Amino acid sequence: xxxxxxxxxxxxxxxxxxxxxxxxxxxxxxxxxxxxxxxxxxxxxxxxxxxxxxxxxxxxxxxxxxxxxxxxxxxxxxxxxxxxxxxxxxxxxxxxxxxxxxxxxxxxxxxxxxxxxxxxxxxxxxxxxxxxxxxxxxxxxxxxxxxxxxxxxxxxxxxxxxxxxxxxxxxxxxxxxxxxxxxxxxxxxxxxxxxxxxxxxxxxxxxxxxxxxxxxxxxxxxxxxxxxxxxxxxxxxxxxxxxxxxxxxxxxxxxxxxxxxxxxxxxxxxxxxxxxxxxxxxxxxxxxxxxxxxxxxxxxxxxxxxxxxxxxxxxxxxxxxxxxxxxxxxxxxxxxxxxxxxxxxxxxxxxxxxxxxxxxxxxxxxxxxxxxxxxxxxxxxxxxxxxxxxxxxxxxxxxxxxxxxxxxxxxxxxxxxxxxxxxxxxxxxxxxxxxxxxxxxxxxxxxxxxxxxxxxxxxxxxxxxxxxxxxxxxxxx
Amino acid sequence: xxxxxxxxxxxxxxxxxxxxxxxxxxxxxxxxxxxxxxxxxxxxxxxxxxxxxxxxxxxxxxxxxxxxxxxxxxxxxxxxxxxxxxxxxxxxxxxxxxxxxxxxxxxxxxxxxxxxxxxxxxxxxxxxxxxxxxxxxxxxxxxxxxxxxxxxxxxxxxxxxxxxxxxxxxxxxxxxxxxxxxxxxxxxxxxxxxxxxxxxxxxxxxxxxxxxxxxxxxxxxxxxxxxxxxxxxxxxxxxxxxxxxxxxxxxxx
Numbered sequence: 257x258x259x260x261x262x263x264x265x266x267x268x269x270x271x272x273x274x275x276x277x278x279x280x281x282x283x284x285x286x287x288x289x290x291x292x293x294x295x296x297x298x299x300x301x302x303x304x305x306x307x308x309x310x311x312x313x314x315x316x317x318x319x320x321x322x323x324x325x326x327x328x329x330x331x332x333x334x335x336x337x338x339x340x341x342x343x344x345x346x347x348x349x350x351x352x353x354x355x356x357x358x359x360x361x362x363x364x365x366x367x368x369x370x371x372x373x374x375x376x377x378x379x380x381x382x383x384x385x386x387x388x389x390x391x392x393x394x395x396x397x398x399x400x401x402x403x404x405x406x407x408x409x410x411x412x413x414x415x416x417x418x419x420x421x422x423x424x425x426x427x428x429x430x431x432x433x434x435x436x437x438x439x440x441x442x443x444x445x446x447x448x449x450x451x452x453x454x455x456x457x458x459x460x461x462x463x464x465x466x467x468x469x470x471x472x473x474x475x476x477x478x479x480x481x482x483x484x485x486x487x488x489x490x491x492x493x494x495x496x497x498x499x500x501x502x503x504x505x506x507x508x509x510x511x512x513x514x515x516x517x518x519x520x521x522x523x524x525x526x527x528x529x530x531x532x533x534x535x536x537x538x539x540x541x542x543x544x545x546x547x548x549x550x551x552x553x554x555x556x557x558x559x560x561x562x563x564x565x566x567x568x569x570x571x572x573x574x575x576x577x578x579x580x581x582x583x584x585x586x587x588x589x590x591x592x593x594x595x596x597x598x599x600x601x602x603x604x605x606x607x608x609x610x611x612x613x614x615x616x617x618x619x620x621x622x623x624x625x626x627x628x629x630x631x632x633x634x635x636x637x638x639x640x641x642x643x644x645x646x647x648x649x650x651x652x653x654x655x656x657x658x659x660x661x662x663x664x665x666x667x668x669x670x671x672x673x674x675x676x677x678x679x680x681x682x683x684x685x686x687x688x689x690x691x692x693x694x695x696x697x698x699x700x701x702x703x704x705x706x707x708x709x710x711x712x713x714x715x716x717x718x719x720x721x722x723x724x725x726x727x728x729x730x731x732x733x
Numbered sequence: 734x735x736x737x738x739x740x741x742x743x744x745x746x747x748x749x750x751x752x753x754x755x756x757x758x759x760x761x762x763x764x765x766x767x768x769x770x771x772x773x774x775x776x777x778x779x780x781x782x783x784x785x786x787x788x789x790x791x792x793x794x795x796x797x798x799x800x801x802x803x804x805x806x807x808x809x810x811x812x813x814x815x816x817x818x819x820x821x822x823x824x825x826x827x828x829x830x831x832x833x834x835x836x837x838x839x840x841x842x843x844x845x846x847x848x849x850x851x852x853x854x855x856x857x858x859x860x861x862x863x864x865x866x867x868x869x870x871x872x873x874x875x876x877x878x879x880x881x882x883x884x885x886x887x888x889x890x891x892x893x894x895x896x897x898x899x900x901x902x903x904x905x906x907x908x909x910x911x912x913x914x915x916x917x918x919x920x921x922x923x924x925x926x927x928x929x930x931x932x933x934x935x936x937x938x939x940x941x942x943x944x945x946x947x948x949x950x951x952x953x954x955x956x957x958x959x960x961x962x963x964x965x966x967x968x969x970x971x972x973x974x975x976x977x978x979x980x981x982x983x984x985x986x
Contacts, residue, residue: 681821684783688817689835689891690809690842699834703825703874 281470282339288312291439294339298408298442301415311428311438318432324594325623325655326563328500328537336502338440340470381406381445381461383474391445393457401450404459407475410446417448421479425508425545425571433504434541437473441506444474449484449515458713460489465525465536471502478508480515480550487518487713500528500562502537509544509552513574516551517544520712522720525560532590532619535562542566548574548603555711557720558585558593567625569598572606572634579608582708586724587620587652596626596643596657601634601667610641613705615724616652627659630667638668645675646704648697698724734759734930735800735899740791742779748789749775751955757899760927764941764966765934767952768974773934774818776952777903780932781815782808795899809835810842814897816888818904823875828887829857831875832894839895860893864920882913889920900924901932906940918943938970951977 282293291312295305320331381391381404397404403414410418428438445461465472480486503525511517519542528535538561544552554568570579581597599608614622624643645654656673678700686696702709702721709717735757743749749772757763767773778786780793782805793800800808823831836856837847848856857871864886876884885905892900905917921931921944933944941949941963949965950957953974958981959965969977 679821680784681819682823684805685817685821685823686831686835687805688781688783688809688815689831689895690806690838691835692806692838695834695838699826699831700823703823706825 280339280341281337284337285334286312286336286338286440290338294440294442297339297341298411300411303419304411307423307428308439311435312440314429315432315435315439318435320432324565325621325625325657326565326592326594328563328592331500331502331537333436337470338473339442341442381459383443383445383461383463397455397457400453400456402453402455403446403448405446407441407444407446407477410477414446414448417479418446418477421477421508421510422475423508425510425543426506426541431541433539434506437475437504437506437541440471441473441475444476444505445478446476447478447486447488449480449486451481452483453481454484455486458487458489460491462491465501465503471504473503474505476505476507477510478517478519479510480512480517482512483514484512485516488520489713490519490521491524500535500537502539503561505540505542507540507542507568509542511544511546511550511552511577513548514550515547516553518553519544519555519568521554521556521558523556523558523560523564526562527560527589527591528562530589532562535591536560537562538564538566540566542568543571543598544569544579545571545573546577546579549576550574551578551580553578553580553582553711554597555582555708556584556595557708557712557724558583558595559724561593562591564591564593564595567596567598567627569600570608571600571602572608572637573602574606575603576605577603578606580711581608581610581612582711583612584615584705584708584720584724585613585622586615587617587622589618589620591618592621594623594625596624598627599629599639601628601630601637601639603633604635604637606634606637608637608639610639610643611707612641612643613708614643614645614654615648615701615704616645616654617648618652620652621655622653623655623657625657625659627661628669630662630664630669632663634664634667636666636668637664640670642672644673644704646701647675647677734796735932736792736794738792738794740776740779740793741789742775742786742791743789744775744778744786746787749955750779752791753952753956755950755957757930757932759930760925761948762925762931762933762944762946764946764949765932765952765957766936766938766949766966766969768978769936771952772955773936773952774903775955777815777818777901777932777934780808780901781805781813806838807842810839812898814892814895814900816885816892816900816902816905818907820876820879820884820888822877822879824877826875827871828873828875829854829871832857832891835891836894857894860890863893863923864890865916866890881908882910885909885917886913886920889917893920893924896924896929898928899930899932901934903934904936905933906935906937914940915943938966941966953978953981 282290288309291308295308391405394404426434428435447459449455478488509517525536525538546552552570558564568581572579579599585593585595587593596612597610610626612624614624616622626641628639630637643656647654654675658671660669682700683693683696687693701724709720712720737753737755740750740753741748765773779788788801833853840847866886906914918940946963949961949963951959959977
């Protein structure tokens with residue numbers, strides 16, 4: 257074993273290039289003037305500026321949390337630039353006017369901004385540093401009453417919806433990073449599906465960090481009105497840089513009565529080099545509120561970032577609402593991940609499922625942290641949690657911290673956990689049939705993740721499998 | 734096709750085979766019998782290239798190549814197949830997907846075109862009949878939740894698909910009821926030809942009534958102490974291994 261799976265060799269990060277484009281950047285630092293500057297740049301209404309300032313003032317009273325099982329040097333929040341946008345000559349009238357350099361960047365990432373070239377069935381909002389550069393299929397979706405646009409556009413064009421729901425799931429006082437985001441968030445995606453409408457295509461946002469010394473603070477708000485359905489995808493990459501860059505996003509989902517929101521993430525931020533230098537700090541707050549008979553399903557494949565710290569959660573407020581969380585997290589080299597989910601059962605007959613698959617290789621450290629709360633009001637609530645860890649090699653680690661709080665005696669809870677190593681026997685079995693060690697590991701890992709992959713939309717599932725293959729490259733000696 | 738000379742080998746630093754010689758010709762079926770601990774499984778695993786097993790002296794030539802110098806997967810691609818005593822489970826990996834990957838790795842090695850899903854399915858269906866497995870079985874994860882008998886039949890099924898030149902059966906008969914035994918033997922008999930050699934490792938004679946060997950060897954204390962025809966297996970069945978061990982001990986004195 258020690259000979260076959262031991263050192264973690266070169267792992268190629270394919271998306272590490274930098275786009276040379278003139279940017280409009282704010283000076284580093286965080287204070288009320290910077291907030292006013294961001295708000296003015298975006299031409300925001302007064303109420304939003306006030307909300308940002310309220311958040312900043314609250315943030316200044318908060319301490320960076322230390323409870324997560326991750327180690328990193330102190331972040332100097334005054335050294336970060338909170339706004340960076342590629343310079344564009346004028347407002348865009350059509351997608352054809354997107355700066356060719358930006359267009360090429362997204363094409364290199366496999367995201368075509370030209371609608372005719374795209375596989376039908378997926379609409380994209382492309383976010384570059386602090387701003388959304390293009391959103392495809394807007395007109396077509398608008399025919400159904402679906403609003404899919406950048407957060408900034410939504411603030412301008414649909415202020416009532418934004419004002420009603422922003423902060424309704426993750427309040428500005430929620431936690432250190434969410435509060436920071438509320439103060440400085442720049443762009444992100446906004447999506448509204450009207451009553452009874454089933455969104456005919458996958459909606460997706462592609463996030464790209466480009467500038468050095470900047471943080472990315474986007475905010476996504478998805479509202480599915482009564483009986484509506486939407487499947488939403490999110491992907492992300494960043495250039496290779498020696499410094500750590502902060503990404504502190506907030507995602508809020510609102511599923512009104514009978515609605516379904518499926519939210520899938522393939523996270524591939526730059527993970528840092530073999531020695532653990534550089535990489536993105538991915539400190540994200542994701543939460544959904546589920547009203548009566550509604551369903552929120554989170555699926556995530558986390559292979560990037562130096563540190564991942566996130567817990568996509570569901571507040572199961574309405575009776576019969578359903579929350580799901582399916583996760584594959586991979587840590588290689590010196591990556592660290594502290595991730596899991598929170599399911600808060602408030603309504604009667606609410607159900608939740610958590611399936612978490614953690615893979616650690618190299619010196620990777622991984623923690624599953626989950627909380628299931630059954631409140632007194634939640635008659636007949638049910639939860640099923642399963643956390644499996646797979647270790648490759650003997651220098652990595654897996655940790656599990658499940659918190660369970662039950663205040664109603666009718667609750668049914670199940671928790672299963674397992675930790676396994678890719679066995680010498682499994683590898684030998686594959687090799688004895690002629691399969692190379694590399695292919696065998698990738699096959700075993702994919703088999704381990706299968707329950708989660710089958711929750712992903714088709715195209716993404718293929719992408720996710722490939723990504724795992726790339727991220728594990730060289731982990732078999 | 735297989736020439737083993739003075740093989741000294743063991744596991745985790747402990748020598749188990751103390752100078753084993755064996756010649757297997759093309760198209761021959763050899764049975765290796767012997768009491769527990771005599772080194773039968775060590776021989777099978779050393780030939781297949783299992784990690785932790787090491788060779789301290791001797792040589793193994795396979796079709797003129799130095800078998801011991803080849804990495805595990807190369808041996809497999811060159812046609813050495815080991816039907817394992819304890820087949821492992823690989824959760825989440827589809828049986829058919831696994832076997833297709835294996836077959837295509839072998840084909841690629843020989844410069845043959847890889848089979849696509851349809852071609853492979855056709856082949857697999859045909860071979861499945863040999864071991865009386867039904868199709869639902871193909872979509873289950875490799876060996877996961879299989880009964881002991883199903884696991885062994887799966888090994889023979891894989892063997893039939895991969896069509897190896899040298900098949901080594903490591904106690905494939907252990908834990909099988911009489912029906913499964915008949916099916917397994919049938920699968921192996923179907924493979925018999927001038928181009929296929931088989932090494933059957935077993936503790937009992939019973940498999941050999943269905944799978945009649947050309948040669949029988951008795952392994953004791955890491956050496957082959959007696960060789961003969963199929964009647965040697967019957968003699969062993971009647972007299973037990975003690976008889977041979979005593980004879981060997983007497984001869985040594």
